[in-house]
Amino acid sequence: MSLQGKHIILGVTGSIAAYKSAILTRLLVKKGAEVQTVITPAGKEFITPVTLSALSGRPVISEFFASSNGTWHSHVDLGLWADLMIVAPATASSIGKMANGIADNMLVTTYLSMKAPVFVAPAMDLDMYRHVSTQRNIKKLKSDGVHIIEATEGELASHLEGKGRMEEPENIVAMLEHFFATDHNLDKKKIMITAGPTYERIDPVRFIGNFSSGKMGFALAEECASRGAEVVLITGPTALSASHPNILRVNVESAMEMYDAALKNFPQMDAAILSAAVADYRPEQRSDKKIKRSDKEHYTLSLVSNPDIAASLGKLKKPGQLTIGFALETSDEERNATKKMEEKNLDFIVLNSLNDRGAGFGHDTNKVTILSRHGEKQSFPLKSKNDVAKDIIHTVFHSCLDS
Numbered sequence: 206m207s208l209q210g211k212h213i214i215l216g217v218t219g220s221i222a223a224y225k226s227a228i229l230t231r232l233l234v235k236k237g238a239e240v241q242t243v244i245t246p247a248g249k250e251f252i253t254p255v256t257l258s259a260l261s262g263r264p265v266i267s268e269f270f271a272s273s274n275g276t277w278h279s280h281v282d283l284g285l286w287a288d289l290m291i292v293a294p295a296t297a298s299s300i301g302k303m304a305n306g307i308a309d310n311m312l313v314t315t316y317l318s319m320k321a322p323v324f325v326a327p328a329m330d331l332d333m334y335r336h337v338s339t340q341r342n343i344k345k346l347k348s349d350g351v352h353i354i355e356a357t358e359g360e361l362a363s364h365l366e367g368k369g370r371m372e373e374p375e376n377i378v379a380m381l382e383h384f385f386a387t388d389h390n391l392d393k394k395k396i397m398i399t400a401g402p403t404y405e406r407i408d409p410v411r412f413i414g415n416f417s418s419g420k421m422g423f424a425l426a427e428e429c430a431s432r433g434a435e436v437v438l439i440t441g442p443t444a445l446s447a448s449h450p451n452i453l454r455v456n457v458e459s460a461m462e463m464y465d466a467a468l469k470n471f472p473q474m475d476a477a478i479l480s481a482a483v484a485d486y487r488p489e490q491r492s493d494k495k496i497k498r499s500d501k502e503h504y505t506l507s508l509v510s511n512p513d514i515a516a517s518l519g520k521l522k523k524p525g526q527l528t529i530g531f532a533l534e535t536s537d538e539e540r541n542a543t544k545k546m547e548e549k550n551l552d553f554i555v556l557n558s559l560n561d562r563g564a565g566f567g568h569d570t571n572k573v574t575i576l577s578r579h580g581e582k583q584s585f586p587l588k589s590k591n592d593v594a595k596d597i598i599h600t601v602f603h604s605c606l607d608s
């Protein structure tokens with residue numbers, strides 16, 4: 206792997222770990238990258254621009270203007286030039302400014318103009334790192350599509366032990382190489398994802414629904430989009446928001462609405478990932494008025510079958526189009542999942558079981574086994590839904606891209 210010819214903006218902020226940015230610059234340059242350093246005023250207190258410009262072979266940018274001759278440093282041009290921006294080390298203050306758009310220095314202004322993927326490697330004291338404010342800002346950056354390189358544990362500049370050390374430059378370079386090698390492998394692919402629950406209205410105040418939060422589907426959408434795919438995310442009711450600009454969100458409520466949206470979009474797609482928990486039945490009749498409680502002991506609701514979206518796409522599928530389903534099981538898991546894959550003409554099915562703690566509805570984690578129509582099987586341990594999404598996309602698409 207190499208970074209040959211990649212244009213990388215290295216943001217340096219005011220942390221003791223700024224000395225590592227010199228090593229990082231050297232390693233990036235050795236891998237063939239062109240490195241443009243942008244440093245905050247506080248960053249210059251920790252490492253001199255002379256060191257960084259000598260290592261990168263480019264003048265270091267810190268101010269909006271060069272004070273010697275008034276040259277304007279265009280953050281817009283930097284945003285267009287870069288293949289990637291990495292802020293390492295990133296202090297709590299800079300992370301906060303980036304998360305909240307406080308563009309009072311060249312580094313944050315450059316970030317706000319960035320068209321390329323952005324990585325952030327935090328470095329700070331352990332109390333600052335775990336402070337609710339810092340964690341809120343990191344979460345915000347993540348939801349804005351920024352890749353966070355978690356701080357590591359060890360001895361800190363304060364002589365305290367804990368989490369807050371900037372990741373080692375060698376590991377950061379390896380991550381960036383891996384990113385360029387794999388993370389754009391869905392460039393120009395069109396992927397449709399169904400997510401969340403469906404609500405089947407009984408009357409104006411009641412519905413039949415389920416406990417799906419949409420987290421699994423949204424994680425898949427973010428993962429596909431960050432790998433360069435154009436994503437259509439058809440989602441049932443959820444409080445989640447999708448942040449990546451390549452995600453086109455289509456809000457639906459019922460299974461019928463999800464079915465209509467899926468069938469409309471599928472002909473243009475390279476693949477469909479069906480992670481929604483779709484209601485199999487809906488009330489035969491929907492009352493326009495709130496149904497009143499009666500004295501009767503029993504109330505019977507008559508239900509009719511909803512169309513099966515996955516099975517319908519399985520019938521419409523053209524050569525080259527992939528469909529990937531999910532199976533949420535409670536017993537005889539693999540057999541049931543395999544049966545669903547066959548009945549719905551899916552290429553892959555992702556099995557998750559409610560018997561596994563931390564898997565399925567609502568959790569931030571999931572534990573999946575991916576089965577393919579060719580009989581392959583891969584099981585993964587419990588992971589965050591973001592990491593599960595990575596595993597699914599890697600497993601499913603490396604085969605279709607290689608073919």
Ligand code: PMT
Nearest residue numbers: 417418419420421479482483513514515530531533566567
């Ligand atoms: O949203 P989260 O809280 O993150 O939870 C994630 C999840 C548990 C919902 C997800 O991981 C999952 O398992 N989704 C599928 C749940 C489900 O309804 O499974 P199923 O076995 O009933 O359906 C099998 C497949 O057919 C699924 O791909 C489903 O989307 C699809 N289907 C089902 C019925 C229907 N009418 N149309 C469909 O397309």
